[in-house]
Amino acid sequence: MIIMNVEKKLGDVLIKCDFKLDSNGITAVYGASGAGKTSIINMMAGLISPDSGIISYRDKEFFNHEKKINIPADKRFIGYVFQDSRLFPNMSVKDNLLYGSKRKSSYSLSCNLEQVCNLLGINHLLERYPQKLSGGEKQRVAIGRALLSNPEMLLMDEPLASLDSLRAKELISYINIIRNNYNIPILYVSHSIDEIMQLADNAIYMEHGALKYYGKAVEVLNKTSHTNSENASFNTIFEGVVKEYDKQSSSAVILFGAGIVESACEDVEIGKKVRFSINVDDVVLSIDYPKNISIRNIYNGVVSNIVKNKNNLYDIEINIGESIWARISSGAFKDLNIACGKNIYVMFKSAAVTDSLRIVH
């Protein structure tokens, strides 16, 4: 159980954070730049001290303002992967990896060099120096170094930020491997919804220094997507499981809260967890059941929320077993006579699912 209930004034921003986390797996800390994401994990790591409050993990209090406890960073057993990898330039990759490997605690991971190198694919880099590594390699070594320091918890501060999209994709799969192989909580700072879709089990949403939402990643993403959109289009995110997969036609049938959805998809196993997002502009509404239509994903639902936005468009939330948002013009809104509680059919094309489909660990 991670408990964090702290306040810290940083310049003009008051960082205020109160959460309890009792799950392993990846918890995304997300929000706009300057929302206090990095400050939160720096306080967790002990790199900055809160003004007041408590931070504790398992039975250990890292920080307690009243009891005047503030365990220094080097005694917290927290691995930290920085945005800019921060490998020591005066040491070889191997020496970097082993820098923190001497410490041990009762709950900490115990990894060995060979195992970590195999997992991260960095065996061939051991004798090199950090300057001779590519961005992706540096980050993998940084992750390996954090793991080999036998941490009880892992913090990652936008580890993909400095990588191109190809390297980022590669590293995501490595982070998933870490998640599945080691049973420790990972706090993962990011502002990329795409990364969070692929990695996070839970999410913390920060706004202006304060924790706004905390919960299952998909729920938190959906809670914030509409309010954050500021009239721009936004997505509804769904989580599902692959029910059928036909390798020949590369098409998958995915079971999710509203029923099933079909999607083209390469190389996925039955039973895999997937996430996809549907853009408000890709959703079509109909009062009657549409017949003779090419769209295969049709769901029946009830209007639960109507928001008129500044561009005179209407954002409609419909409960189809799960909530989905659609955006329609004011003309369509009037013609369809939409009101809360109205029964309605919701459609979207499979192509929209295919484009956004992400396999989660």
Add this chain to the structure above:
Amino acid sequence: MLDIFSLSQEEISAVKLSMIVGFWSVFLSLPFGVFFGWLLARFEFFGKSILDGFLHLPLVVPPVVTGYLLLILFGRRNGVFGPWLYETFGLSFAFNYKGAALASAVVAFPLMVRAIRLSIESIDQNLEQAAKTLGAGPFRVFFTITLPLAVPGIISGIVLAFARSLGEFGATVTFVGNTYGQTQTLPLALSAVLQVPGSELYAARLAIISLIIAFGSLIISEYFARRAKRYKAGGRI
């Protein structure tokens, strides 16, 4: 006819003494130089600018004044610490190379601290933070990250201090005098030679020797600085 390639007894003694004095002044002031360089680079504390100013004093005060202050502090009979040092450790600075080394060290100290401080300031503190999260306490962080990365600055500090102590004259002559074989380093020997009429050739030779030593140490320092830069950029020395 003077043989220009065979050095006289006095000249050999002056060269030797200069090297010994330079070595000891750098060797003994190095730990303090690293400490104060680190202190000034990494910490904010009350009185920091006063300490900084005090450490820089020998750079701006006339060397003769420095020598005079050293006499007041370390004079064996009447100095503040002199009699105590002599009685407790049998240490005396009067009219020997130890005094010359002390005078050189004091005068060269600001140069050394400055070079080391600048190089520590240029080290990314984020690396030290990263080391902390890997379980390294302050000592380990200092000796495995800060110090190795400061090597280029430390080398240039050493060379600057060594070169300055080779050229040191005023403080030394005031503090420990100009005694052949004891405190007569190259500049002091040169000054003594110049007092004697008709010894221009000796003087020229001493000047050339000084030039060669100074130039040689610059080349050696350049060599080490390059290797150190490579080391900092990843690679072994």
